Amino acid sequence: MSLDQGALAARPERRGAAALAVLSGIAGFLLTLAITLFGLVVVTFVIGRVVPIDPVLAVVGDRASGDVYARVRAEMGLDLPLIEQFRIYLVKAVTGDFGRSVLTTNPVIADIRTYFPATIELATLGTVIGTLIGIPLGVFAAVRSGSLADQIVRIVGLVGYSVPIFWLGLMALLLFYARLDWVAGPGRLDIAYDYMVAPVTGMVTVDALMQGQTEVFWNAVSHLVLPACLLGYFSLAYISRMTRALLLNELGQEYVITARVKGLSETRVIWRHALRNAAVPLLTVVVLSYATLLEGSVLTETVFAWPGIGSYITNSLQNADMNAVLGGTLVVGAAFVTLNLLSDLLYRLLDPRTR
């Protein structure tokens, strides 16, 4: 009782300190985010400058006269000093103006808006699968640490770290699509279903459900399940490994012994006490894994002809469409950077030990 009162008395001051910590944490996050995103813009600008393709030639062709060449060059702002060019580039990048794609002739940002939801759909489902299986698997391995089961979980994880994702994707297509015919093949929908769903969120499964098109929905699921399981496996490899390490660390703490001595059931000790203390770092692990999947889906999308941002970047690359490549890189990079730093912030905000 007296302890409670003591805690109460100390509370206003602590709450003030906590609020301050939260504020400074958020401010630090925003500052780091701004600096890192600025760095990203610098890097893509530099990449755009060293590219051996002459952007003027790409527009005027190699038969244009010197006059035309010079005029187009001036129109594109390429005769300005580099620093001025960068300033213009930065302003445009911040407002989402990445120029036009030579390949699709649309503004790059419009393209990205149609392609990005497909990537989010895939990466989200992958992370959900990876988390739902990875965490129990990691807990299981930590509880039976050193046993054969632990070794098997470790090998499953190591295989995930070692196998080329595009190759596994091809093999999965060969087995489950071509041989067993359990799932639909590459692409997002069978051609017959194209255009039947109006794009609202851009995620076909969500749109089909919202518009009550169950047939289209199941077709989309059948296309989605294989690449999502594949990404889920990679996320599982990482999440199960981290869960095991974090939980092992907690299980070595004294409060766990206390809980056991109190006579709590082992299930309760693990799930309610130890895992709860590992929850915050685990959350950051899941966020990080999500960021990695957003990026890592480049190869998976290519294998499964999934019309996401990864396919968009690689397609543009093969056609020397630098506006699209750099715009796509910036958007994926910004999403990755934000999630990456967000996981850091979450850790600081949610875990009182870091204050």
Next chain:
Amino acid sequence: MAAASPLRLWLTTSEPRSRMQARLGGLYQGFRRLARNPTAVVGLAVVVLLVLVAAFAPLLATHSPTAGGDLRTERLLPPGPVFWLGTDDQARDIYSRIIYGSRLTLTVVVLVTVIATPIGLAIGTISGYFGGWIDRVLMRITDIFLAFPRLVLALAFVAALGPGIENAIIAIAITAWPPYARLARAETLTIRNSDFIHAVRLQGGSSTRILLKHVVPLCLSSVTVRVTLDMAGIILTAAGLGFLGLGAQPPTPEWGTMIAQGRRFLIDQWWVAAMPGIAIFVVSLGFNLLGDGLRDVLDPRSVR
């Protein structure tokens, strides 16, 4: 035990006569600890095998890696007694191509390591040793690179520099150094105020000398572990770039490029794409197993 060889006695003596003997003895002890970990031994065996295969590729290969056979009769043959792992669409022997491909894989791993490790070590030790604004600027740059998506960045670099194995190596190296810098900085922070560093400074040792002769060697073991663990990732990234057509160009027998070529015949001639993938998988698994084992040996803090 009584029949211990003189060499082992020399290696395990508690009073080494020379620095060389002490060093070799330390290596031997480390190796003994590594040898007790069965999965690490498997990893080491795979890596040694990779080096041997790369070195003796001309002896091991049964056919030319780039010149095709008879296009009418030897295209897309399944694995058999003449072509052990089958042939591709140019009637080339897949087994021989994989054997020669090991050279490329090894080149990529070695070159990326040779480029990225010194950069990381230099930035990390300088940052940790001098502190102050140098530290802040260098670490900010490192953090920026660390927060970048590596594969997408490598993609953009290769797009700018043009496809090819050399540019792929440069691109991977540019994205690979930041973790080493972080690690080297952390190590440097723990040793920069130790007595022996003060002693060297009092004797008039320059900062360069302290960094190169005393700080860097102490950072090496933890960085080595990290580099070994990263090698699988390097191999996978290089193969991924090859698969996207941005790494090694055909007809180079690069494993990722080979998978991309086999993709067209996936359904009917699965072995063309399957075999190089198995090679990539085995080699990266080997590096991962070895890295795990090395971490337990070299990094006393992570011992469970």
